[in-house]
Amino acid sequence: MGFCINCGNQHQDGVRFCRFCGTAQPSEQLLARLRSEAEQIRLLVMQMQQQQANAQNDAYARLEAMRLQAEAAARAKNQQNQTFRPPGW
Numbered sequence: 001m002g003f004c005i006n007c008g009n010q011h012q013d014g015v016r017f018c019r020f021c022g023t024a025q026p027s028e029q030l031l032a033r034l035r036s037e038a039e040q041i042r043l044l045v046m047q048m049q050q051q052q053a054n055a056q057n058d059a060y061a062r063l064e065a066m067r068l069q070a071e072a073a074a075r076a077k078n079q080q081n082q083t084f085r086p087p088g089w
């Protein structure tokens with residue numbers, strides 16, 4: 001079963017013209033091509049969304065790495081201060 005692209009009435013698959021309004025219907029080949037194109041677009045959109053999510057995760061990971069680095073640097077500096085504390089303190 002298909003639906004007329006013009007009037008929306010239901011008609012048998014494979015008919016070339018709507019029996020209600022007479023509008024020429026897309027062939028099965030065209031429909032199949034459109035379906036596969038729609039599927040490709042859907043996959044592309046999913047890919048883009050995935051890439052976006054990955055980029056966001058990367059940014060978070062970089063920020064976290066910078067934070068850990070800063071913490072480590074602060075700890076090292078603290079230790080240095082303790083190590084090189086002038087005698088008599």
Ligand SMILES: [Zn+2]
Nearest residue numbers: 004007018021
């Ligand atoms: Zn029609």
